[in-house]
Amino acid sequence: MAVTVPDHAAAEEHPVQVAQVGRQNALSSPPPRADLPAERGMLFFFNDEEARFVDAAVERLIPSDSEWPGAAWAGVLNFIDRQLAAAYGAGARMYLKGPWVPDAPPQQGYQLRYTPAQLYRIGIAETRAHVTSNYSGREFWDLGAPVMDEVLSSLESGAIELPSLPAPVFFETLLANTIEGFFGDPVYGGNRDMVGWRMVGFPGAYAQFIDLVELYNLPYTRPPISIGDTGARQAYLDGHTHDAQRQ
Amino acid sequence: MTVRMKPVDVALVGGGLTAAILGKELAEAGQTVVALERGGMRQTVPDFQSPTMHDELKYDVRHAYAQDVSVQTITFRNFVGQQALPMRQLGSFLPGEGVGGGATHWNGQTWRFQPEWFVLKSWAEQRYGRGFLDDDVTIQDWGITYEELEPYYTFFEKVMGISGAPGNIKGQIQVGGNPFEGPRSEPYPNPPMKQSHSGFLFGQAAAQLGYRPFPVPSANVTRHYTNPFGAEIKPCMYCGFCDPFGCEHFAKASPQVCILPFALANKNFEMRTHSYVLRVEWDRQAKVASGVTYVDAQGREVFQPASMVVLCAFAHHNPILMLQSRIGQPYDPETRTGTVGRNYTYQTMTGAEVFYDGEKRINPFMAAGALGTAIDDFNNGSFDHSGLGFIGGGYIAAYQTTGRPIYHHPVPEGTPRWGLGWKQAVRQHYNSTVSLGFHGSSIPHPNNYLGVDPTYTDAFGQPLGMLTYDFPYNDRLMARYITEKMAGIAQAMGGKQMSVGWLDDHYSIVPYQTTHNTGGAIMGTDPKTSVVNRYLQSWDLHNLWVMGSSVFPQNAGYNPTDTVGALAYWAADAMIKQYLKNPGPLVQP
Numbered sequence: 001m002a003v004t005v006p007d008h009a010a011a012e013e014h015p016v017q018v019a020q021v022g023r024q025n026a027l028s029s030p031p032p033r034a035d036l037p038a039e040r041g042m043l044f045f046f047n048d049e050e051a052r053f054v055d056a057a058v059e060r061l062i063p064s065d066s067e068w069p070g071a072a073w074a075g076v077l078n079f080i081d082r083q084l085a086a087a088y089g090a091g092a093r094m095y096l097k098g099p100w101v102p103d104a105p106p107q108q109g110y111q112l113r114y115t116p117a118q119l120y121r122i123g124i125a126e127t128r129a130h131v132t133s134n135y136s137g138r139e140f141w142d143l144g145a146p147v148m149d150e151v152l153s154s155l156e157s158g159a160i161e162l163p164s165l166p167a168p169v170f171f172e173t174l175l176a177n178t179i180e181g182f183f184g185d186p187v188y189g190g191n192r193d194m195v196g197w198r199m200v201g202f203p204g205a206y207a208q209f210i211d212l213v214e215l216y217n218l219p220y221t222r223p224p225i226s227i228g229d230t231g232a233r234q235a236y237l238d239g240h241t242h243d244a245q246r247q
Numbered sequence: 248m249t250v251r252m253k254p255v256d257v258a259l260v261g262g263g264l265t266a267a268i269l270g271k272e273l274a275e276a277g278q279t280v281v282a283l284e285r286g287g288m289r290q291t292v293p294d295f296q297s298p299t300m301h302d303e304l305k306y307d308v309r310h311a312y313a314q315d316v317s318v319q320t321i322t323f324r325n326f327v328g329q330q331a332l333p334m335r336q337l338g339s340f341l342p343g344e345g346v347g348g349g350a351t352h353w354n355g356q357t358w359r360f361q362p363e364w365f366v367l368k369s370w371a372e373q374r375y376g377r378g379f380l381d382d383d384v385t386i387q388d389w390g391i392t393y394e395e396l397e398p399y400y401t402f403f404e405k406v407m408g409i410s411g412a413p414g415n416i417k418g419q420i421q422v423g424g425n426p427f428e429g430p431r432s433e434p435y436p437n438p439p440m441k442q443s444h445s446g447f448l449f450g451q452a453a454a455q456l457g458y459r460p461f462p463v464p465s466a467n468v469t470r471h472y473t474n475p476f477g478a479e480i481k482p483c484m485y486c487g488f489c490d491p492f493g494c495e496h497f498a499k500a501s502p503q504v505c506i507l508p509f510a511l512a513n514k515n516f517e518m519r520t521h522s523y524v525l526r527v528e529w530d531r532q533a534k535v536a537s538g539v540t541y542v543d544a545q546g547r548e549v550f551q552p553a554s555m556v557v558l559c560a561f562a563h564h565n566p567i568l569m570l571q572s573r574i575g576q577p578y579d580p581e582t583r584t585g586t587v588g589r590n591y592t593y594q595t596m597t598g599a600e601v602f603y604d605g606e607k608r609i610n611p612f613m614a615a616g617a618l619g620t621a622i623d624d625f626n627n628g629s630f631d632h633s634g635l636g637f638i639g640g641g642y643i644a645a646y647q648t649t650g651r652p653i654y655h656h657p658v659p660e661g662t663p664r665w666g667l668g669w670k671q672a673v674r675q676h677y678n679s680t681v682s683l684g685f686h687g688s689s690i691p692h693p694n695n696y697l698g699v700d701p702t703y704t705d706a707f708g709q710p711l712g713m714l715t716y717d718f719p720y721n722d723r724l725m726a727r728y729i730t731e732k733m734a735g736i737a738q739a740m741g742g743k744q745m746s747v748g749w750l751d752d753h754y755s756i757v758p759y760q761t762t763h764n765t766g767g768a769i770m771g772t773d774p775k776t777s778v779v780n781r782y783l784q785s786w787d788l789h790n791l792w793v794m795g796s797s798v799f800p801q802n803a804g805y806n807p808t809d810t811v812g813a814l815a816y817w818a819a820d821a822m823i824k825q826y827l828k829n830p831g832p833l834v835q836p
């Protein structure tokens with residue numbers, strides 16, 4: 001089912017970029033409707049079980065609350081899946097030659113031989129194996145939220161030892177990618193309906209603040225714009241650049 | 248078999264800022280010039296256009312415009328004796344790749360160095376006595392003075408349309424500018440930027456404490472401006488996507504906007520892209536460079552003969568290329584002899600955050616690369632170091648450069664790193680926090696240097712460069728002293744909470760700090776302790792020259808590019824007015 005764009009009534013009443021100062025302390029436009037179901041796009045990299053793991057884990061990292069949906073609703077699973085299926089997952093722009101020294105001090109950075117895609121595949125499998133053997137055969141996603149948090153914290157601290165890679169490296173990669181998927185442009189498959197941007201009040205790809213930058217404390221309520229916004233893109237393709245006048 | 252190209256007068260290694268400067272000047276002086284750039288061409292139109300340029304993930308997080316380390320990286324260790332390991336992903340610094348180099352996707356914070364920096368050793372000895380610093384502080388004089396470089400600063404600032412408030416014109420202190428700067432012969436070509444909310448709050452508190460705040464000098468140009476070559480620069484729109492993005496507005500001074508069009512229009516100049524330079528070839532008998540060998544777009548090894556070779560490959564790449572070409576004596580930290588790779592320095596950075604907990608709207612996305620308010624009361628020449636046990640200093644600024652939320656989502660200390668508590672803190676503080684930064688100097692140490700790695704190789708089979716670096720004791724003392732001052736300002740800014748990031752750990756290659764790598768092929772007066780003379784000419788091969796921050800004997804408490812640009816024009820002048828008429832060493836050792 002296609003999900004409609006959330007209701008922007010408050011912002012649309014004021015097509016000007018900015019509402020009056022002091023009118024309302026809202027830092028951003030209204031939250032999208034979290035009661036709408038999360039969308040699952042086509043998966044390019046994860047299998048269904050891996051996807052269940054990732055969806056459950058990212059929702060613990062950025063959970064929904066009474067006002068704002070979390071990472072699962074925002075499509076972070078789809079974001080990470082597409083990243084791993086593409087250049088990032090394949091280790092593009094990484095130096096991956098040996099020899100490898102996996103227990104190097106943290107100051108020397110990432111020293112594993114895995115591409116990000118391999119890191120996820122192994123990290124998920126080994127975390128799941130750890131969970132099933134320590135939590136009476138259950139899967140990570142069947143644990144209650146507090147127990148999932150406990151597992152994630154133990155990955156973060158290294159209290160869980162995975163056989164083939166340092167658990168904190170897997171955890172930090174997952175956390176970084178989750179934040180990217182929640183706050184990156186929605187064209188990449190996450191940040192659905194620009195939920196991350198609305199939550200903090202980031203206007204997105206629209207960017208010209210020369211006339212506003214000195215209006216301190218201005219409530220800026222114009223809804224955000226994605227780089228995939230077809231109107232903005234079309235204006236560009238039509239020749240409406242800053243340099244050339246539209247004919 | 249190596250392909251041999253038709254000889255040229257000058258081969259430039261790299262196609263960034265310094266290559267653009269030299270390419271234009273030398274081509275106009277009648278020289279045939281080829282710039283060999285490992286990356287591709289890119290231009291304001293069509294490459295930097297909106298809306299696709301405003302993509303934090305692609306440019307900032309995945310480093311679209313930075314060096315591809317799968318092809319060539321460096322290895323890194325903190326100390327001599329540790330095993331160096333490859334930098335497998337970019338982190339601490341982001342060297343550029345592609346025409347325009349780092350100066351395409353820089354922020355444009357454009358600072359002159361105070362006069363004392365150029366004569367640091369003799370200045371410190373004269374002012375504080377010979378015993379003030381221990382032997383591990385291997386600071387040096389540059390062999391050039393601020394007064395000599397001043398006209399070149401002025402010219403470079405005109406080329407780039409720098410926008411700022413002068414603080415000292417010919418010795419007269421100016422209201423609203425930086426009173427601690429060296430005397431300038433002329434004001435900036437353009438007026439300063441507007442003041443952001445962050446800068447306003449910082450400036451107010453700093454002034455109350457008796458400091459002297461001023462707007463950061465900026466290459467985000469503030470009005471329609473035509474530079475001395477006829478390049479038209481347009482006003483900055485405060486888009487908040489400055490570093491590491493290309494500017495869609497022709498407003499950020501860059502090689503593409505300010506210099507390159509005039510080089511490319513000259514038939515003497517060629518920009519040869521997708522050309523990865525492996526080494527400089529040189530004649531052991533005649534002691535001259537004979538050209539450079541590079542791998543071209545097809546993967547062929549190509550020799551480009553040249554009468555003059557100029558390294559314009561950025562900071563640490565220049566000394567590493569010299570080491571790979573076996574030019575000069577490599578620095579050895581055990582014996583402390585040799586010069587190539589010696590005095591690698593960086594920048595000593597700390598930060599503080601002031602949280603207004605929703606009481607103020609900062610609108611951090613209303614931003615620009617050099618939009619900042621600063622104080623220079625703690626730069627090296629501004630205060631007395633007596634009894635402090637260190638040399639150096641730096642500026643403190645509140646920059647409002649970005650509200651891009653993947654990276655910009657400040658939360659107070661003690662906030663959980665993830666989960667509901669984190670999410671709610673991000674929401675509360677995103678629009679209500681001001682970040683301050685201390686931009687400190689970097690003093691050389693005998694154990695901090697560039698070498699060649701014994702184990703790891705690049706895609707061409709050459710050994711990787713190797714970096715050994717940790718923050719020296721001098722800089723830790725300096726950072727503690729000035730970070731305390733910054734914390735005092737943060738305190739006075741009237742927030743609900745604040746946090747201070749002290750420098751209390753080893754240098755790490757992982758988090759981004761700054762792309763202000765310096766040293767390794769330093770300039771000076773003595774071939775035993777420097778690689779190039781005061782004109783940036785190699786002591787070993789008179790037709791080899793080194794540009795960029797590689798030549799800084801120590802790094803000042805400022806961003807490097809104003810000095811890099813000024814030195815490039817200074818060197819170009821020496822080449823054209825002296826060297827080309829009578830090729831040979833311009834300084835007798």
Ligand SMILES: Cc1cc2nc3c(=O)[nH]c(=O)nc-3n(C[C@H](O)[C@H](O)[C@H](O)COP(=O)(O)OP(=O)(O)OC[C@H]3O[C@@H](n4cnc5c(N)ncnc54)[C@H](O)[C@@H]3O)c2cc1C
Binds near residue numbers: 351562808
């Ligand atoms: C993200 C970022 C922000 C910055 N912000 C500021 C700032 O606000 N203020 C400031 O003062 N400075 C800033 N800088 C630094 C500034 O960009 C540099 O000082 C300046 O670009 C140096 O000029 P250069 O010619 O030495 O190197 P570059 O302009 O980087 O050019 C070097 C070129 O050489 C090429 N190259 C390297 N090796 C080879 C090889 N082997 N073969 C062929 N080509 C090669 C590279 O691809 C590159 O294009 C910033 C840098 C970065 C990356």
Ligand code: SF4
Binds near residue numbers: 467482485490614
């Ligand atoms: S902040 Fe200004 S100079 Fe920088 S990219 Fe945006 S418009 Fe260009």
